Amino acid sequence: MENELTKLKSAMDQSVFQSATFGEKEKQAIRESLHQRKKKRIPVAGFVAVAALFLLALIGSSVWLQMNQPAAPSDGEPHILEGMIFQGQTNAGDTLQFLDGNLTVSTDPMISAIRPWMDPEDMASDPASELVYPELDVERTDSLFSIYSEEELVFTLTQTGPLLYEDEAGNVYSTQVFIEGADDFTARVEDFKVGYHVGGGVIFGDNENGIHIGMLQIIDSEESYSTVEELLLEIDYDFERGYIEFPDAEILTEGSTYTVILDEEHTLIFEKKGKRIIEDENGIRYYSVPE
Numbered sequence: 001m002e003n004e005l006t007k008l009k010s011a012m013d014q015s016v017f018q019s020a021t022f023g024e025k026e027k028q029a030i031r032e033s034l035h036q037r038k039k040k041r042i043p044v045a046g047f048v049a050v051a052a053l054f055l056l057a058l059i060g061s062s063v064w065l066q067m068n069q070p071a072a073p074s075d076g077e078p079h080i081l082e083g084m085i086f087q088g089q090t091n092a093g094d095t096l097q098f099l100d101g102n103l104t105v106s107t108d109p110m111i112s113a114i115r116p117w118m119d120p121e122d123m124a125s126d127p128a129s130e131l132v133y134p135e136l137d138v139e140r141t142d143s144l145f146s147i148y149s150e151e152e153l154v155f156t157l158t159q160t161g162p163l164l165y166e167d168e169a170g171n172v173y174s175t176q177v178f179i180e181g182a183d184d185f186t187a188r189v190e191d192f193k194v195g196y197h198v199g200g201g202v203i204f205g206d207n208e209n210g211i212h213i214g215m216l217q218i219i220d221s222e223e224s225y226s227t228v229e230e231l232l233l234e235i236d237y238d239f240e241r242g243y244i245e246f247p248d249a250e251i252l253t254e255g256s257t258y259t260v261i262l263d264e265e266h267t268l269i270f271e272k273k274g275k276r277i278i279e280d281e282n283g284i285r286y287y288s289v290p291e
Contacts, residue, residue: 002243079138081145086157086165086173093128096173103133103155107257187253192260192263196278196286198226203286211262213248224282227268236264 067285090092093108108128133149140146145165147155157165157173165173192211195204201215217239218229225233237244246262253259258270258278270278276288 067268079136079141080179081138081147084175084177086175089164089172089174091171092170094154094173098136098138101136103136103149105131105133105155143167164232185256185272185274187256187258187270189251189253191258191272191278191288192251194288196288198228198284198286201228203228203267205246205249205251207250210247211251211257212243212245214243215239222283226286228281229270230282231262231266 017205052160059269078101079098082101084098086096091107093106093111095104095106097104097106106128107130109126109141110128117278133147133154135150136149137148138145139148143264145157145159146153148245156168158167158177160166163174163176165175167173189207192203192205195202199215199219200217201213203211203213205211213228214231215229215232215237218232230241231237232244235244246266248259248263251258252261254273258272260268260270262268270280270286273279273285280286
């Protein structure tokens with residue numbers, strides 16, 4: 001094999017490479033040729049960098065578009081009637097269902113027409129129907145509830161009792177969910193005149209006559225004691241006497257909060273939770289007796 005290669009080299013030297021020279025001129029030409037080839041190549045690192053910049057620009061433009069396009073309706077807090085079902089009283093076949101952000105109005109004329117004195121043959125035979133109002137929002141003004149679907153007013157209900165409502169046509173509906181009146185969450189000094197009961201005691205008074213607390217015993221509880229009970233234990237209250245007076249006490253109110261300053265060392269804070277309900281800082285509720 002080596003002998004054949006030697007013969008091939010000798011033959012090429014006499015023919016192909018006979019006049020070939022490889023001096024500085026040829027070397028420089030080769031260097032320039034290699035340099036030109038490198039220029040024509042697409043560098044991998046450069047390609048990656050360009051692609052990364054393009055991707056960043058794309059992401060940036062996407063973020064800008066999202067920030068500047070009109071905001072879609074958000075899933076904020078549900079409206080006040082969400083989850084409630086109203087059963088028709090004027091027309092027993094009517095129901096209003098406020099579920100999943102929609103209002104579904106169902107009517108069944110046959111059920112609504114049922115009366116003990118009526119002949120079944122004379123009752124309405126119209127089929128039941130159902131109408132859904134999407135994208136619901138409810139605005140409350142005192143006892144009036146304005147119901148909007150897709151930003152258009154479609155229905156109103158007026159609260160006529162704790163569990164009773166009436167539509168604009170005078171149809172009465174009832175529900176099992178109690179909604180406090182609008183003013184039932186506003187704390188007032190006079191609320192304490194009637195007094196609030198908790199456990200085995202009562203707290204009552206005003207800014208003219210001070211605060212009176214009466215309690216004959218503290219009932220053992222596995223849960224927290226009320227702040228009134230904790231106060232009585234702290235001051236070595238005389239349970240045999242049965243009551244204590246704070247003649248210089250002052251009741252301050254702000255929104256739904258009562259701040260009852262008994263003396264320089266003792267203050268009680270309550271939150272109004274309903275027309276006749278307050279709650280102390282331990283989460284214990286106190287209830288007043290109707291006048």
